[in-house]
Amino acid sequence: MALLQISEPGQSPDPHQRRRAVGIDLGTTNSLVATVNGAISQTLPDSSGESLLPSVVHYGINRICVGRAARDMLAEDSANTIASAKRLMGRGMADAEGLPYDFEASPDSGLPLFVTRKGAVSPVQVSAEILTVLKQRAEESLDGDLNGVVITVPAYFDESQRQATKNAASLAGLKVMRLLNEPTAAAVAYGLDKAEEGTIAVYDLGGGTFDISILHLHKGVFEVLSTGGDSSLGGDDFDEAIADWVVEQAGITPSRDERRQLLALARQVKEVLTERESVELDFNGWCAELTRTQFETLIAPLVTRTMRAVKRALRDANLDKDAIDNVVLVGGSTRVPAVRDALEVLFGRPPLSSVDPDKVVAIGAAIQADILVGNKPDSDVLLLDVIPLSLGLETMGGLTEKIVHRNTTIPVTRAQEFTTYKDGQTAMMIHVLQGEREMVADNRSLGRFELRGIPPMVAGAAHIRVTFQVDADGLLSVSATEQTSGVEASIVVKPSFGLSDAEIAGMIKDSFAYAANDKDARALREMQVDAERMLESVASALQADGHLLSEVELHDIRTALSDLADINKQSDEHAIKVQIDRVSHLTEAFAARRMNASIKQALAGHNVNEFE
Amino acid sequence: MFQQNYFELFGLPIQFDVDRTALSSAFRSKQAAHHPDKFAHADAATQRESMQASAFINQAYQTLLSPTQRAAYLLELAEGRVRSDHTMRPDGAFLMQQMMWREQLDEASELDEVEDLIDTFRAALPSVESAFVGAYQGGDLELAHHCVDKMQFIYKLVAEAESKEARLADD
Numbered sequence A: 001m002a003l004l005q006i007s008e009p010g011q012s013p014d015p016h017q018r019r020r021a022v023g024i025d026l027g028t029t030n031s032l033v034a035t036v037n038g039a040i041s042q043t044l045p046d047s048s049g050e051s052l053l054p055s056v057v058h059y060g061i062n063r064i065c066v067g068r069a070a071r072d073m074l075a076e077d078s079a080n081t082i083a084s085a086k087r088l089m090g091r092g093m094a095d096a097e098g099l100p101y102d103f104e105a106s107p108d109s110g111l112p113l114f115v116t117r118k119g120a121v122s123p124v125q126v127s128a129e130i131l132t133v134l135k136q137r138a139e140e141s142l143d144g145d146l147n148g149v150v151i152t153v154p155a156y157f158d159e160s161q162r163q164a165t166k167n168a169a170s171l172a173g174l175k176v177m178r179l180l181n182e183p184t185a186a187a188v189a190y191g192l193d194k195a196e197e198g199t200i201a202v203y204d205l206g207g208g209t210f211d212i213s214i215l216h217l218h219k220g221v222f223e224v225l226s227t228g229g230d231s232s233l234g235g236d237d238f239d240e241a242i243a244d245w246v247v248e249q250a251g252i253t254p255s256r257d258e259r260r261q262l263l264a265l266a267r268q269v270k271e272v273l274t275e276r277e278s279v280e281l282d283f284n285g286w287c288a289e290l291t292r293t294q295f296e297t298l299i300a301p302l303v304t305r306t307m308r309a310v311k312r313a314l315r316d317a318n319l320d321k322d323a324i325d326n327v328v329l330v331g332g333s334t335r336v337p338a339v340r341d342a343l344e345v346l347f348g349r350p351p352l353s354s355v356d357p358d359k360v361v362a363i364g365a366a367i368q369a370d371i372l373v374g375n376k377p378d379s380d381v382l383l384l385d386v387i388p389l390s391l392g393l394e395t396m397g398g399l400t401e402k403i404v405h406r407n408t409t410i411p412v413t414r415a416q417e418f419t420t421y422k423d424g425q426t427a428m429m430i431h432v433l434q435g436e437r438e439m440v441a442d443n444r445s446l447g448r449f450e451l452r453g454i455p456p457m458v459a460g461a462a463h464i465r466v467t468f469q470v471d472a473d474g475l476l477s478v479s480a481t482e483q484t485s486g487v488e489a490s491i492v493v494k495p496s497f498g499l500s501d502a503e504i505a506g507m508i509k510d511s512f513a514y515a516a517n518d519k520d521a522r523a524l525r526e527m528q529v530d531a532e533r534m535l536e537s538v539a540s541a542l543q544a545d546g547h548l549l550s551e552v553e554l555h556d557i558r559t560a561l562s563d564l565a566d567i568n569k570q571s572d573e574h575a576i577k578v579q580i581d582r583v584s585h586l587t588e589a590f591a592a593r594r595m596n597a598s599i600k601q602a603l604a605g606h607n608v609n610e611f612e
Numbered sequence B: 001m002f003q004q005n006y007f008e009l010f011g012l013p014i015q016f017d018v019d020r021t022a023l024s025s026a027f028r029s030k031q032a033a034h035h036p037d038k039f040a041h042a043d044a045a046t047q048r049e050s051m052q053a054s055a056f057i058n059q060a061y062q063t064l065l066s067p068t069q070r071a072a073y074l075l076e077l078a079e080g081r082v083r084s085d086h087t088m089r090p091d092g093a094f095l096m097q098q099m100m101w102r103e104q105l106d107e108a109s110e111l112d113e114v115e116d117l118i119d120t121f122r123a124a125l126p127s128v129e130s131a132f133v134g135a136y137q138g139g140d141l142e143l144a145h146h147c148v149d150k151m152q153f154i155y156k157l158v159a160e161a162e163s164k165e166a167r168l169a170d171d
Helices: A068-072 A125-143 A159-171 A182-191 A235-250 A256-275 A290-317 A337-347 A360-372 A501-513 A515-548 A551-567 A574-587 A588-603 B018-036 B043-066 B067-079 B092-105 B111-123 B126-138 B141-168
Strands: A021-025 A030-037 A040-043 A058-059 A064-066 A081-082 A102-105 A112-116 A119-121 A148-153 A175-182 A195-205 A210-217 A222-228 A278-282 A284-291 A326-330 A382-384 A391-395 A399-404 A412-418 A428-434 A444-451 A466-468 A476-482 A488-492
Touching: A021 A182, A030 A125, A030 A360, A058 A068, A058 A125, A058 A195, A064 A068, A064 A125, A068 A081, A102 A412, A112 A125, A119 A222, A119 A501, A125 A159, A148 A182, A148 A360, A159 A382, A175 A182, A175 A360, A175 A444, A175 B092, A182 A195, A182 A210, A182 A326, A195 A290, A195 A337, A195 B092, A210 A290, A222 A235, A222 A290, A222 B018, A235 A256, A235 A278, A235 A284, A235 A290, A235 A476, A256 A278, A256 A290, A256 A574, A284 A290, A290 A337, A290 B141, A326 A360, A326 A551, A382 B018, A391 A412, A391 A466, A399 A466, A399 A515, A412 B043, A428 A476, A444 A488, A515 A551, A515 A574, A515 A588, A551 A574, A574 A588, B018 B043, B067 B126, B067 B141, B092 B111, B092 B141, B111 B126, B111 B141, B126 B141
Parallel strands: A021 A148, A148 A175, A195 A326, A222 A382
Antiparallel strands: A021 A030, A030 A040, A058 A064, A058 A081, A102 A112, A112 A119, A195 A210, A210 A222, A278 A284, A391 A399, A391 A428, A412 A466, A428 A444, A466 A476, A476 A488
């Protein structure tokens, strides 16, 4: 029998005052829900006491099930059992390739749909099923409807992925108060009752991804200084390293099934080596001993890669490693001692590990949800987050002009003026891009829109102001206005085709590796644009005032122009420059004659004295 | 708030030298009052307003944090508009210096060399900055623009050198 609670007179808590809010960690492998209960934030378990809900959905003949029951169906009914749907949130068909499911393209959006016996379902729908289970769990535990939730996303998530996450939540009937970056949530979980001021590194090593963020905490204000990582590196790679070692030592060529068994064994070996110095392993009769030292040698290159990303994030934040006061661990793979040791060597202090690395993100999200819903009106906590990738526009010649640089604090509004390229141009295509590279083709296309109805003017006279706005959830909207006429156009970026996580990591890495290459490419493109501009302007001048030239002059200029057009198709920056100079030399006299003619025309009918 | 200039917004004197600690603490208290997180439960109009205010505060903070942007902003305030069309003053000595530095950076292949160059470039900043302050206070805005160009060049060069440093350190 439940006991009735009686509070002291005058201290009765008003039950309507406390609002029900939860934080949700919608993970690739597992998902969790947490809430603030009194002074502490804790994850909510299911009826059997388990907090972790495997992010797996099984579409059965009679019903849909989620979690462990669904995960148990993975082997038996793999086509109808969807795991890791998060990898495809806001992603395109190309990203679905290689995943062990049947896909079809959505007739509306072209986005990939899982083909199941219950029909085609989108990654958003699959995620909504997971969220629905967590929502029910929370409502039962808190005894009522939820007022609001905070859902965490990887710091690397782009607009499409964030939008898809929000869509899944509304499909599940949740009111999302904020999307919160996972590392920020982890820092919140540790930060509140700790030091007043400090700089924190959040090292998040999950199964398949690695994220690093540097945050500054000052009197409750969390400021993200930089974020980076490697989304094709994770704990799964540790398992692969062990499996490769077995294959090499045993001299076997495993079949696909054997490889799968081997990876499962490798995972166990890795977990045992967290506790013990060595482990005996037996793979189909082949026996060996693997010591922790040997294991650490196997994974050393992987750990080194994460440390490089850590150093890069420090540089991005303009900080020395001594400036870091605390290191926070997120993700099950941070239990590996070699990872902790490497961090301790780098920063000279052991990383914080008092909060379960599997739960820390959900716990931080719950704290933020409690504040946002209004349960702590006096709270000083404020999270100032940043955008993970630069946003820009395509300009002449396939170049990307960055408008909002990565690691800029959000919300942000940034405007830049552009102009027309041709005389009388009345429309302009605005192509919005995300990424760090110089060339459009190397970045991600977020969307295109057209600004029409620009009044005809000479090239360069129109003032087109393009405004980027990124809100506190990291969602982008873009608008453009022609300043003299007030013509407007805008888009909200919606999920379109996407890049895989690996491609995003690649894009950031590439932007460093190819920086020099890009510079040459940019210089060439700029030269080509100059040439195109010259071809354009001389051609229009010839059309208007060709009669000012003798036949010979006209012929020379035309020949030089057609040479320039040819040379411009090749990639020889120097040759283009030489030919541009030639054309400009040949047209000098022509330009002078045009100038005189137009002055004469302007003066025609006027007495010179009028101008004195 | 949107009528205030960035210095007024943070309660700072309108001048090139900025007290970093005062700036950061004013920034945090402004954000604490206007950030969208403080209005997560408000109506849509209030939320939009808070987002605009918060974006404005971010923009102001970023501008005042960066010495080049701060200097350019001071000139913008003094002239009442943004100018991109100021005439470049020929400064043969600085031009030679630019070319020499670029060459040195292109040719540097060792981490130590690049680090030394970064120190050299940075060491050139204080004199350019004090030249800016002199020109700005003396009302020679053309000269002040010229100093901003120089600062911009040096910071860009430092950034390039740092990314080269990062590449070399990773190898």
